[in-house]
Amino acid sequence: MPDDISIDDLFDPQLTQAQVAALAYGDAHPVSLTEGAVLNAAREWTGLADFGPDDFRERLNLLLDEWDADANLTNLSRANLYNYTVRYASNRLLIQNTLKNDPSIHDEVIDRPIIIAGLPRSGTTHLVNLIAADPRLQSLPLWESYEPVPLPGEQALPGGMDPRYQRCADAWAGMQTVTPLLATMHPMNPDHIHEELELMGPDFASYNFEWLSFVPGWRDHYYTTDQTPHYDYMKTVLKLLQRRHGARRWVLKCPQHLEQLPVLKTVFPDAFVAITHRDPVAVIQSAVTMQAYTARINRKHFDATTLITYWSDRVEHLLRACMNDRHVWPAEQSLDVPFHQFMADDLATAERILAKAGLPMTDQSRQSVADYVAGHPRGKEGRMIYHLERDFGVNPDALRERFAFYFDAFPVKAEIK
Template sequence: MRSRSPDIRTGSAGDGTPIDVERLFHSAGIVSGAFDRLDDGLRGRVEKLVSWVNGQVVMAGERKEEVELQLRKLLATRLRLAADRKRIPAIAEERIERPIFVIGFARTGTTLIHSLLAEDPRARAPLWWHTHDPSPPPGEVPVVPERIEYTGRELDRLVAQTPGLLTMHPYWDKRGHCLIEDEEIFTLDFQNAYPTLLYRMPALAMILDAGNAREAYGFHRQFLQHLQWNQEPKHWVVKGIYHQFVLEELFEAYPDALCIWPHRDPVEVHPSTMAITAVLYGAITNWQMDFRELGPAFVQGIAQSVAQAIESPFVDDPRILHVDFRELVRDPIAIVRKAYGRWGLDYGPEFEARMKAWLADPANAPDRYGRYRYTMEPYGLTREMIETAFEGYCRRFGLGKFA
């Protein structure tokens, strides 16, 4: 799946110079204290991302400094992770067993499922502070509240830059303890450019290249090992909106992975997806994007990727539990109970009680920052356009007019 970035200019031609990648390498080494030679793969990905950034916009002054600062922080974090792994060889010996992946498209209930699964006292999930300040490993030194609070301030800056975001995705108000998507983990290895780590970059995100998926999942495993080392044994529950496109690589990296894949009528999904995309990237690009033009191209691009994805033989793999969004909304706990029963996982009364408490807590209410009225018109979309684009997907999973 690829995302097309519009031609955006934040300044007049010639008033900014490109980001110097060699300077970035040098400064990140000083910041991290890690001066080992970068492996060729990582170096190449950093160079590719910087080249992509330089080709997207002409940046000058404060904006360029902000983007370069985020890139430097990201690279320094990656270098520290590598240094930790070299310094503590036992990290590489950690076994990641039967991780649960919540997969599927944005706005289909993936965050709800992920949040409930994370209430299992025998589970752990990646959090915002894990990707924003992962070194040293949490199993090496006590994690002080200040360390988590520091990362929470970074999320505060993202939310302040994107008014309206909490109305559509209120879960980010958990700050440093917010659950994250696996796309953030891929960004730590410069496999993509996810906006939660690079929200000052004035362009649409660069998406993970399917050709690099095996390498990306290799780093994903390393990152979970990093967080798990010297900690209480628990299974992982993770979430990503890209996994369904590369199921073969996912199961190659995690042969014992278990997946929950919710499905929702695309006519409901895409106005919501475009709205949150517009609020997020509109703010990042200072509202210089034409979302009426972007909407149809975005939908067609996703539809093509979906058509390819559902042709994969792994779609019917018994390790995947397919869930109808309408059933999820009616009784989300029943969905989790069904998944645990199918997979033979322990499902105890404490887990169910914690899920019920989470659902009843006003601090988790989906409308705690109000409700947003989703519509197609601002994004150049029509019902017919979406139904036509996703007809095969809807037939396959009994959605929309095929329900």
């Protein structure tokens, strides 16, 4: 893979053989986006039938109905979305079964978690992986976030590998085949530390569905719905995982928290929160390029104006919510992390966060984090070159004027000229 990568066919994609074959496979294997199809598949996969409280069905059907009405979805995308919902429904069955068999899991205490928030594409992923390298902390690898509970009776693979890990590795290999440049923009290998909002998936909640497909109806539902019950659900799944692994302080991260700071405080009142801050124009540029790139297999037609409008609005909503609610996290429980300072010295940033969270680095933890830094240099998978004005017809300085309120409030540096 070249050091510098520039995608010059975002809205007139030249498909690879692998992409053509994947789209043809989707066309040959259409799926039914209905509640019955999803829940029956989950029952068959797990051998279980108790989904717990039924309120999730309304949210599941909101998603399925919006996807089913979207004529621009490819059949491959419909299949991927179907598989997501089946996995979430299956996880819900497994989680419900585990809690029913051991109600004492609810007594677990999630003690003073370190939680990273910030805009998507603002360094939160690198920061959580960096801090998670500290062996004193518990984190959530992608493979376990995708399947937090093993299937009943499923045995380890030859060599001892967890079959959940293998399924995640197979999915990553498939993603690299069909969308090879995604690894440059957002790695998704099994050991990669992932967002805990994945644990809201079995409750059919969170803004994550906005990243999977174009769902303005779901976004509007999310905006007008109290997210506290879904954060409580996610916390319960963390308790389940903690029961299995033992009690250590968690390090978590999710950009959604930026617009849910009061909910986060309600559900995790003793947490320490680190908030990254980056030029929103750079964030939008990265987000829309990633969305446009994956659209070649997900959508029959998609235009630059729709993308840039949606994600500019979305980023503004995140930032205005942060501006309104930042005060709920007092200085002793929070830290603002400017992106340019983090990129200049990521090890020092991790050390500063851990120290303020009451967990000063030891020699061992410092070495573990330093080893992670050495093994994961920026641009390891190549460096993406973005073209906001060329590809989306938007002048960076003109777009940045929309976010003057944010630059006035936080020490953010403009990146894109």
